[in-house]
């Protein structure tokens with residue numbers, strides 16, 4: 001497994017917290033050592049006024065909001081509207097580049113391939129909500145109406161295989177995925193294959209669903225969301241390095257927050273799931289429904305401290321600086337600042 005620390009561009013864990021300035025209305029990062037521009041919440045939100053698009057309705061937002069997420073109309077307008085506009089600029093620019101390359105080559109080339117966005121971040125940081133909001137908002141732009149969303153959990157090995165490999169307690173770690181199949185999937189998309197299929201994971205049964213697939217047909221944009229999508233390629237035993245899914249991303253977003261906040265969010269979500277999903281007799285966690293609150297907190301903390309916390313520290317966080325854009329959330333889940341790669 002390759003999980004070498006690649007966060008070298010930032011020696012500080014939390015770039016917004018170490019006394020260096022974020023600039024209000026003149027988003028400019030004077031630190032020449034950083035390849036990022038950092039915009040605080042107000043500077044980023046101000047960009048929304050330049051976008052005269054209707055954000056989502058309250059009803060749509062309710063439907064997109066994940067358990068425990070605080071997403072509201074203000075967050076959508078101030079954070080996600082500018083983000084969807086920025087992403088749309090990148091999509092349009094990729095289209096122009098495709099046309100320019102075609103005329104440079106003096107021959108007609110295959111049609112442009114879908115624009116692929118990677119979305120990474122910890123368990124319980126709210127990736128799926130961000131991904132669903134972006135999917136819906138990007139689909140509003142007439143230039144790219146067909147936006148597909150695929151989560152990488154479908155590419156986890158089934159529990160039986162994880163058990164065989166001794167990885168049942170490592171679910172979510174890079175080695176718990178069928179990385180070859182995931183890579184093939186992304187390569188197929190970026191090869192221009194019209195229809196691709198991905199396997200499906202079910203949180204209720206805590207396992208991959210046998211024989212079920214999600215189909216992606218003629219997408220304009222594909223969002224690929226998962227813990228480890230920004231992992232660099234592995235170095236094989238012969239010292240050679242292969243390809244990683246992130247090699248095929250046209251843009252990537254990392255959803256970030258302080259580790260102790262994410263841990264709290266994981267525990268509160270676990271408590272909420274105990275009152276909802278865990279009550280379903282089909283739930284893999286059904287046995288937790290009868291735990292007292294205290295016992296449930298202990299169990300959530302145990303799972304966090306033995307699986308999701310170490311995975312965040314060892315594998316997920318080190319990939320943060322590979323992202324084109326980092327959304328940094330505050331304790332209340334609202335985005336506090338945005339960090340964007342310089343061009």
Ligand SMILES: Nc1ncnc2c1ncn2[C@@H]1O[C@H](COP(=O)(O)OP(=O)(O)O)[C@@H](O)[C@H]1O
Nearest residue numbers: 066067122123124125126127128129203204277
């Ligand atoms: N044990 C579970 N039972 C039912 N739903 C779950 C369970 N664990 C997580 N979920 C749901 O699955 C989705 C993905 O969760 P996760 O992988 O932690 O990513 P994130 O919180 O970043 O979106 C969330 O909407 C979450 O509420």
Ligand SMILES: CC(C)(COP(=O)(O)O)[C@@H](O)C(=O)NCCC(=O)O
Nearest residue numbers: 123151152153171172225226227307
């Ligand atoms: C399914 C997950 C590995 C996330 O997968 P992803 O879609 O990010 O690839 C994660 O949500 C999970 O269930 N982790 C196992 C430990 C736990 O139960 O919290």
